[in-house]
Amino acid sequence: MEVSGRVRALLLLCWIFQGESQDVEIPNREVEVVKGQTVVLQAWYSPTSDISRNTVLWNFMANESKLVISYSNGELGAGSPEFRKRAGFSRSMPSANLSIYINNTQESDSGRYLCNVLIPGVPGLLGDLRLNVKVPPSPPVCTMTGSPVLNGNVTLSCKSSSGKPVPQYKWTKTAPMSEVFFSPMQNMAPKKRTRGTTRTLQNCNDEETENGSRIEDSLVKTAQAVKGKRKVSASEKTGKQSSSKEEETAERPQYSHWLMKSEPESRYENGIDVKFGIEDLKGLPNQTGCWDGVRNYQARNFMRDMKEGQQAFFYHSNCKVPGIAGIMKIVKESYVDHTQFDKKEVNYDASSKADKPKWSMVDVQFERMLKRFIPLLELKKIHLQHKTTDGPLKDMALFTQARLSVQPLTSDEFNFILSLED
DSSP: OOOHHHHHHHHHHHHTTTTTTOBOOOOOOOEEETTTTTTTOOOOOOOHHHSGGGGGEEEEEESSSSEEEETTTTTEEEEOOOTTEEEEEESSOOOSBBEESSSOOOGGEEEEEEEEETTTTSSEEEEEEEEEEEEEOOOEEEEEEOOOOOTHHHHHEESSSBBSSSSOOEEOOTTTSSSEEEGGGGGGGGOOOEEEEEEEEOOOHHHHHHHHHHHHHHHHHHHHHHTTTOOOOOHHHHTTSSSSSSSSSSSOOOEEEEEEEEEESEEEEETTOOOOHHHHHHTTTGGGEEHHHHHOOHHHHHHHOOTOOOEEEEESSSSOOOOOEEEEEEEEEEEOOOGGGTSSSSTOOTTOOOOOOOEEEEEEEEEEEEEEEEEEHHHHHHHHHHHHHHHHTTTTTHHSSSOOOOOOOHHHHHHHHTTTTO
């Protein structure tokens, strides 16, 4: 919907009086994101009256103020054309949580953002932050000028057309004597940096001449390798299981965040209580335990992908109120799950042999509780909204692959869920 005349007038007033108040809470005033990813701009306030009467405006302060999104009189207002269909409120409005998300971030989104709350009869509230959208380097174009002959001179050039911050380069001389050269351009003041580098070889010796005939071909292959870097397909993001249950031979996308499910309430299988909630993890020595008993090939493969230091949400499942309770980190990477060989264990697998074990586990350590428990029903509501608004939770595995006990999360999904804490 188009911004109403009333909202436009209020926007003008905010511009005039923007320096008078700083009462909107902004936890991160410097926010960074990689181009193309979703970013969450966090903000909230403590209302003292009926929030449904308040007007919320998010503005992007470029050469002129541009409206990103607004809420007034129970209606959402679309912002400037460059933000339409890309921006949305993280929570259903009205809410004291004013956080917004911006999808498919562009370098032009970098700059200052203002969050204004207009309250009838009292001074308005204001908070601001700066967004820096980083741009990965474009595939380098590498060339060679000169002739690689004995005592000759050649110049090797490598340049990327885009990249923010300006990409750095290094030249590597291979065997028999390996050396690494850094371009002098990289020591220049930031304002003088360019997106290219050169390396000049003067008075080439026999070894350099012998290698010289392969230099240009090598440069081309290097550029092609960067340009051909594999992209994650939509089907891979949803974590579809490979055609082989035993092993996935195809390359899988690399994730750095996870969601891991466990049951916090007592339930007995073969006389054994399988209960293990986040409080149980906290009660273990050093608040560390092994995540065993996973008997799904795809979930196992995800655990084999986990790296030490990565974070995972501890999700309470199969209970009265399922949802995310806290955060833990991976402290030991995948190793053999011993419970598969123990006949007394609930998850004993007679088909798994010690010389060829099927199942793996990782060690996890409690990191912290979330500031508030985030229930499944709330996440599902947001997921359904994001399916229509192209929000960060639109493809979340919790809903697209609900039966998996170990699920990958994109950085956008993980960071968005963290923004729901407040």
